[in-house]
Protein backbone atom coordinates (compact mmCIF):
# COMPACT_ATOMS: atom_id res chain seq x y z
CA UNK A 1 0.00 0.00 0.00
CA UNK A 2 1.42 3.38 -0.92
CA UNK A 3 1.72 6.12 1.65
CA UNK A 4 -1.15 8.02 0.15
CA UNK A 5 -3.56 5.07 0.16
CA UNK A 6 -6.26 5.85 2.68
CA UNK A 7 -6.52 3.36 5.50
CA UNK A 8 -10.25 3.71 5.71
CA UNK A 9 -12.94 4.71 3.30
CA UNK A 10 -14.68 7.87 4.30
CA UNK A 11 -18.33 7.41 5.20
CA UNK A 12 -20.52 10.43 5.73
CA UNK A 13 -21.10 10.78 9.43
CA UNK A 14 -24.04 12.22 11.28
CA UNK A 15 -22.02 14.85 13.11
CA UNK A 16 -24.26 17.46 14.57
CA UNK A 17 -23.79 20.95 13.20
CA UNK A 18 -23.56 21.86 16.84
CA UNK A 19 -24.47 24.93 18.72
CA UNK A 20 -21.97 27.61 17.95
CA UNK A 21 -22.33 29.75 21.05
CA UNK A 22 -19.14 28.66 22.74
CA UNK A 23 -18.63 31.22 25.45
CA UNK A 24 -15.44 31.77 27.39
CA UNK A 25 -13.95 34.64 29.27
CA UNK A 26 -10.62 35.41 30.88
CA UNK A 27 -10.34 33.51 34.11
CA UNK A 28 -10.77 35.23 37.42
CA UNK A 29 -8.61 34.02 40.31
CA UNK A 30 -11.68 32.26 41.69
CA UNK A 31 -12.39 30.48 38.40
CA UNK A 32 -8.76 29.42 38.13
CA UNK A 33 -8.74 28.09 41.70
CA UNK A 34 -11.99 26.24 41.00
CA UNK A 35 -10.48 24.60 37.91
CA UNK A 36 -7.59 23.25 40.03
CA UNK A 37 -9.95 22.12 42.80
CA UNK A 38 -12.14 20.28 40.28
CA UNK A 39 -9.07 18.67 38.75
CA UNK A 40 -7.76 17.54 42.14
CA UNK A 41 -11.17 16.05 42.96
CA UNK A 42 -11.23 14.12 39.68
CA UNK A 43 -14.32 16.00 38.54
CA UNK A 44 -15.16 15.87 34.86
CA UNK A 45 -13.26 12.65 34.14
CA UNK A 46 -15.10 10.92 31.30
CA UNK A 47 -16.57 7.68 32.62
CA UNK A 48 -15.83 8.74 36.20
CA UNK A 49 -12.78 8.13 38.36
CA UNK A 50 -11.19 4.75 37.43
CA UNK A 51 -10.17 4.28 41.09
CA UNK A 52 -13.82 3.85 41.96
CA UNK A 53 -14.45 1.18 39.32
CA UNK A 54 -14.47 -2.47 40.41
CA UNK A 55 -11.57 -4.52 39.02
CA UNK A 56 -9.78 -1.49 37.64
CA UNK A 57 -6.48 -3.32 38.30
CA UNK A 58 -7.46 -5.88 35.64
CA UNK A 59 -7.43 -5.48 31.89
CA UNK A 60 -10.54 -6.47 29.98
CA UNK A 61 -10.06 -9.95 28.48
CA UNK A 62 -10.14 -8.49 24.95
CA UNK A 63 -7.18 -6.22 25.74
CA UNK A 64 -4.73 -8.78 27.09
CA UNK A 65 -1.51 -9.01 25.08
CA UNK A 66 -2.68 -6.41 22.61
CA UNK A 67 -1.31 -2.84 22.30
CA UNK A 68 -3.77 -1.62 24.90
CA UNK A 69 -3.22 -0.08 28.32
CA UNK A 70 -5.01 1.32 31.32
CA UNK A 71 -3.14 3.21 34.01
CA UNK A 72 -4.38 1.07 36.88
CA UNK A 73 -3.95 -2.26 35.07
CA UNK A 74 -0.29 -1.99 34.02
CA UNK A 75 0.60 -4.76 36.49
CA UNK A 76 -2.13 -7.19 35.47
CA UNK A 77 -0.08 -10.42 35.49
CA UNK A 78 -2.40 -12.15 33.00
CA UNK A 79 -0.62 -10.36 30.17
CA UNK A 80 2.58 -8.62 29.17
CA UNK A 81 0.92 -5.30 28.32
CA UNK A 82 2.47 -3.28 31.14
CA UNK A 83 5.97 -4.71 30.73
CA UNK A 84 5.92 -4.21 26.98
CA UNK A 85 4.67 -0.64 27.20
CA UNK A 86 7.12 0.28 29.95
CA UNK A 87 10.01 -1.06 27.85
CA UNK A 88 8.88 0.97 24.85
CA UNK A 89 8.51 4.11 26.95
CA UNK A 90 11.96 3.54 28.46
CA UNK A 91 13.54 3.43 24.99
CA UNK A 92 14.82 6.60 23.34
CA UNK A 93 12.33 6.40 20.48
CA UNK A 94 10.44 9.63 19.85
CA UNK A 95 6.89 9.49 21.19
CA UNK A 96 3.65 11.25 20.28
CA UNK A 97 0.17 11.14 21.76
CA UNK A 98 -3.21 11.86 20.27
CA UNK A 99 -6.02 12.71 22.65
CA UNK A 100 -9.54 11.76 21.56
CA UNK A 101 -8.59 9.90 18.38
CA UNK A 102 -12.23 8.95 17.59
CA UNK A 103 -12.10 6.67 14.56
CA UNK A 104 -8.32 6.89 14.49
CA UNK A 105 -7.87 8.04 10.88
CA UNK A 106 -5.18 10.61 11.71
CA UNK A 107 -3.37 8.40 14.22
CA UNK A 108 -3.29 5.19 12.17
CA UNK A 109 -1.99 7.09 9.17
CA UNK A 110 0.61 8.95 11.21
CA UNK A 111 1.85 5.76 12.88
CA UNK A 112 2.36 4.20 9.46
CA UNK A 113 4.21 7.21 8.13
CA UNK A 114 6.56 7.33 11.15
CA UNK A 115 7.44 3.74 12.03
CA UNK A 116 10.33 4.76 14.31
CA UNK A 117 8.08 6.84 16.55
CA UNK A 118 6.03 5.36 19.37
CA UNK A 119 2.39 6.53 19.25
CA UNK A 120 -0.07 6.58 22.13
CA UNK A 121 -3.75 7.10 21.46
CA UNK A 122 -6.35 8.08 24.03
CA UNK A 123 -10.06 7.65 23.39
CA UNK A 124 -12.55 7.26 26.22
CA UNK A 125 -15.08 5.50 23.99
CA UNK A 126 -14.18 1.86 24.54
CA UNK A 127 -15.98 0.70 21.40
CA UNK A 128 -14.00 3.12 19.25
CA UNK A 129 -10.80 1.98 20.97
CA UNK A 130 -11.58 -1.67 20.23
CA UNK A 131 -12.34 -0.86 16.59
CA UNK A 132 -9.04 0.98 16.31
CA UNK A 133 -7.21 -2.00 17.85
CA UNK A 134 -8.65 -4.14 15.08
CA UNK A 135 -7.37 -1.67 12.50
CA UNK A 136 -3.93 -1.66 14.08
CA UNK A 137 -3.86 -5.42 13.65
CA UNK A 138 -5.37 -5.38 10.17
CA UNK A 139 -2.66 -3.00 8.97
CA UNK A 140 0.11 -4.71 11.01
CA UNK A 141 1.03 -1.46 12.75
CA UNK A 142 3.48 -2.18 15.58
CA UNK A 143 4.21 1.30 16.96
CA UNK A 144 0.79 2.35 18.24
CA UNK A 145 -0.75 1.72 21.67
CA UNK A 146 -4.25 2.69 22.75
CA UNK A 147 -5.98 3.46 26.01
CA UNK A 148 -9.63 4.08 26.82
CA UNK A 149 -8.67 5.93 30.01
CA UNK A 150 -9.41 9.61 30.26
CA UNK A 151 -6.06 11.11 29.21
CA UNK A 152 -6.20 13.41 32.24
CA UNK A 153 -6.03 10.35 34.47
CA UNK A 154 -3.64 8.25 32.40
CA UNK A 155 -0.95 10.71 31.28
CA UNK A 156 0.19 11.70 34.79
CA UNK A 157 0.46 8.05 35.86
CA UNK A 158 1.97 6.38 32.79
CA UNK A 159 4.04 8.91 30.88
CA UNK A 160 7.18 10.45 32.35
CA UNK A 161 7.58 14.20 32.25
CA UNK A 162 9.31 15.39 29.08
CA UNK A 163 8.70 12.07 27.29
CA UNK A 164 6.48 13.34 24.46
CA UNK A 165 7.63 15.07 21.29
CA UNK A 166 4.12 15.96 20.15
CA UNK A 167 0.59 15.99 21.45
CA UNK A 168 -2.30 16.18 18.99
CA UNK A 169 -5.71 17.32 20.20
CA UNK A 170 -7.97 17.35 17.16
CA UNK A 171 -11.56 18.54 17.34
CA UNK A 172 -12.12 17.98 21.06
CA UNK A 173 -15.70 18.06 22.31
CA UNK A 174 -16.68 21.68 23.05
CA UNK A 175 -19.04 20.76 25.94
CA UNK A 176 -21.24 23.77 25.35
CA UNK A 177 -23.41 23.66 28.42
CA UNK A 178 -22.26 25.37 31.59
CA UNK A 179 -22.93 22.24 33.69
CA UNK A 180 -20.73 20.13 31.36
CA UNK A 181 -17.85 22.57 31.23
CA UNK A 182 -15.84 20.59 33.76
CA UNK A 183 -15.51 17.85 31.12
CA UNK A 184 -13.93 20.24 28.60
CA UNK A 185 -10.31 19.20 28.08
CA UNK A 186 -8.62 22.58 28.04
CA UNK A 187 -8.30 24.19 31.46
CA UNK A 188 -5.26 25.55 33.36
CA UNK A 189 -4.36 22.18 34.95
CA UNK A 190 -4.67 20.42 31.59
CA UNK A 191 -2.23 22.90 30.02
CA UNK A 192 0.08 22.25 33.01
CA UNK A 193 -0.14 18.54 32.20
CA UNK A 194 0.70 19.07 28.52
CA UNK A 195 3.60 21.35 29.44
CA UNK A 196 4.94 18.69 31.81
CA UNK A 197 4.72 15.79 29.38
CA UNK A 198 6.10 17.60 26.32
CA UNK A 199 9.84 17.89 26.09
CA UNK A 200 11.45 21.29 25.37
CA UNK A 201 10.91 21.96 21.68
CA UNK A 202 7.91 19.62 21.65
CA UNK A 203 4.76 20.52 19.75
CA UNK A 204 1.14 20.96 20.80
CA UNK A 205 -1.08 20.57 17.73
CA UNK A 206 -4.71 21.64 18.14
CA UNK A 207 -7.62 21.81 15.72
CA UNK A 208 -11.25 22.74 16.08
CA UNK A 209 -14.10 23.97 13.95
CA UNK A 210 -15.24 26.03 16.93
CA UNK A 211 -13.36 29.29 16.49
CA UNK A 212 -13.85 30.33 20.11
CA UNK A 213 -12.42 27.04 21.38
CA UNK A 214 -9.22 27.82 19.49
CA UNK A 215 -9.18 31.30 21.04
CA UNK A 216 -9.64 29.83 24.51
CA UNK A 217 -6.77 27.40 23.92
CA UNK A 218 -4.50 30.20 22.69
CA UNK A 219 -5.40 32.23 25.80
CA UNK A 220 -4.77 29.34 28.23
CA UNK A 221 -1.50 28.41 26.54
CA UNK A 222 -0.29 32.04 26.58
CA UNK A 223 -1.22 32.34 30.25
CA UNK A 224 0.85 29.28 31.06
CA UNK A 225 4.05 30.71 29.69
CA UNK A 226 5.79 27.42 28.86
CA UNK A 227 4.78 27.61 25.20
CA UNK A 228 5.59 29.98 22.37
CA UNK A 229 2.75 31.79 20.62
CA UNK A 230 0.93 29.95 17.84
CA UNK A 231 3.27 29.63 14.86
CA UNK A 232 1.72 28.43 11.57
CA UNK A 233 5.15 27.56 10.17
CA UNK A 234 5.30 24.66 12.64
CA UNK A 235 2.82 22.87 10.38
CA UNK A 236 5.92 21.64 8.56
CA UNK A 237 6.65 19.42 11.56
CA UNK A 238 3.38 17.59 10.98
CA UNK A 239 3.85 17.24 7.24
CA UNK A 240 1.29 15.28 5.25
CA UNK A 241 -1.50 13.81 7.27
CA UNK A 242 -4.85 12.08 7.02
CA UNK A 243 -7.81 14.18 8.10
CA UNK A 244 -9.80 13.01 11.08
CA UNK A 245 -13.42 12.01 10.64
CA UNK A 246 -14.57 15.38 11.95
CA UNK A 247 -12.20 17.22 9.63
CA UNK A 248 -13.63 15.30 6.65
CA UNK A 249 -17.06 16.41 7.79
CA UNK A 250 -15.90 20.02 7.98
CA UNK A 251 -14.46 19.84 4.47
CA UNK A 252 -17.69 18.39 3.09
CA UNK A 253 -19.74 21.06 4.80
CA UNK A 254 -17.41 23.97 3.95
CA UNK A 255 -16.85 24.62 7.59
CA UNK A 256 -13.63 26.42 8.49
CA UNK A 257 -11.06 24.60 10.60
CA UNK A 258 -8.90 26.54 13.07
CA UNK A 259 -5.46 25.02 13.53
CA UNK A 260 -2.88 25.97 16.14
CA UNK A 261 0.74 24.93 16.69
CA UNK A 262 2.44 25.79 19.97
CA UNK A 263 6.07 24.91 20.64
CA UNK A 264 7.06 23.91 24.17
CA UNK A 265 9.86 26.26 25.20
Ligand SMILES: C[S@@+](CC[C@H](N)C(=O)[O-])C[C@H]1O[C@@H](n2cnc3c(N)ncnc32)[C@H](O)[C@@H]1O
Pocket residue numbers: 046099100101102103122123124125149150151152170171172173185244245246247
Ligand atom coordinates in the same frame (compact mmCIF):
# COMPACT_ATOMS: atom_id res chain seq x y z
C1 LIG B 1 -15.55 15.46 18.82
S1 LIG B 1 -14.72 13.93 18.92
C2 LIG B 1 -13.45 14.08 17.69
C3 LIG B 1 -12.83 12.76 17.33
C4 LIG B 1 -11.68 12.86 16.31
N1 LIG B 1 -10.54 13.54 16.89
C5 LIG B 1 -12.13 13.55 15.06
O1 LIG B 1 -11.64 14.68 14.82
O2 LIG B 1 -12.96 13.00 14.32
C6 LIG B 1 -13.77 14.05 20.45
C7 LIG B 1 -13.34 12.69 20.95
O3 LIG B 1 -12.53 12.86 22.12
C8 LIG B 1 -12.85 11.84 23.04
N2 LIG B 1 -12.51 12.36 24.37
C9 LIG B 1 -13.15 13.36 25.01
N3 LIG B 1 -12.56 13.63 26.18
C10 LIG B 1 -11.51 12.76 26.29
C11 LIG B 1 -10.53 12.54 27.28
N4 LIG B 1 -10.54 13.26 28.39
N5 LIG B 1 -9.58 11.59 27.08
C12 LIG B 1 -9.61 10.85 25.93
N6 LIG B 1 -10.54 11.01 24.96
C13 LIG B 1 -11.47 11.95 25.13
C14 LIG B 1 -14.34 11.60 22.84
O4 LIG B 1 -14.75 10.32 23.25
C15 LIG B 1 -14.50 11.80 21.35
O5 LIG B 1 -14.41 10.60 20.63
